[in-house]
Amino acid sequence: MYESFFKLIKGIPLTLEVVIISTILGFFLAILVALMRISKKGYLNKTAYYFVYAVRGTPLLLQIFFIYYGLAQFSFIQDSFLWIVLKDPFWCAIIALTLNTCAYSSEIIRGGIQSVSKGYLEAGSALGMGRILSFRIIMLPLAIRQALPAYGNELILMVKASSLVSTVTLMEITGIARKIISQTFAPIEIFLVAGSIYLLINFLITRGIKAAENKLTPDLA
């Protein structure tokens, strides 16, 4: 048990790295997609809608394989500058996870934005704020506060989803777990140890989100 514990914790940095990089990239892209979804321009709206639909309608595992193996098939991609990124399983995994969290969180952010009442924005423009300024300092903080609980769930889903990068040779917690299981045939023990590590990470995230929620809602705390 101890032995497998020390082997498995070596996977934590990679798991966290994958989760953190793709969550940050995905978050900023998600704001963009959410804005496209609520824009009145038909083509922006449609593009965002179909993007979200396609990502949410297909399994992440398939997306990872499509990006890592599917795109690598073409010689023009292998010759292009994209190859620096696409030949590396790490970056392919990051791309897939980023697109994934982008699609899910864009819906969460959209819900948050649409929950902000118009009056606040009108107040902003009455004070002479421009559209970008009032978006940044009025809309975004309120939308984030509204969207935070759902976004916390998304973070937990991301930690779980990061386990799939083990299928493209990245040895994070689940990858190591699978390797030890096939060597030792002790699936229950490894499941308990690896599972506890994931539960601990997710517990910390839940706590962090709760703390952020309290901080952002001083009037309720």
Place this chain on the structure above:
Amino acid sequence: MLELLSFGDQGWGDEMLLAGLMTILVSLSSVCLGLLIGVILASFKLSKSRILKLIAEVYTTVVRGVPELLVIYLLFFGGSSAVMYFAKMFGYDGYIELNAFTIGTFAVGAISGAYSTEVIRGAILAVPKGQFEVGETLGMSKFQMNLRIIFPQVARLALPGIGNVWQITLKDTSLISVTALVEIMRQAKVAAASEHEPFVFYTTAIVLYLLITTGSNKFFNRAEKKFSKGFVIEEST
């Protein structure tokens, strides 16, 4: 490129479609198992017994907090030995190997069950208390009341949630491709490897999944409309 996807011995078209059917079959059986687990655990959660509550709470926390792939590895590598262990207790001493479909259904169903539990629990809590009292007033037994008054309402209230669980489960079945069950993902991998055309087959797989999700979306929308006849559907804004 198109002959790769043709039907018959030359192409992979028919194989891919069969794999699509397999995906639907595994998803259906997993969701059914999941709903069964969900009903049982939801009643545990709403019961007065502390132990039952704790069991249900631990189950849903663990299954929802641990990666699906890990659960699948556990059942894939540990499932057969667990069954053999139990068989030994009943005096059977041979070697038992579960087939990939059974293991897949149990693994994905177990995950699906954790999500269904929350959906069903929410639906039961959403049935107004008066409905239970009406049953008592009419002198119904508890079983009659549950069957005739509570169950139809829970089913209606749980429908949108079950639609979500179905989508999650459908996508989770792609993970059991690691157990060699020939569903869409596995078939695409095999075909891509043997033809050296990963792009074609993974694109086909994407299309198949999108067709299934679009179809099931339509189905659930229609079902929701049908079962909410006479009710005001609360539009979420």
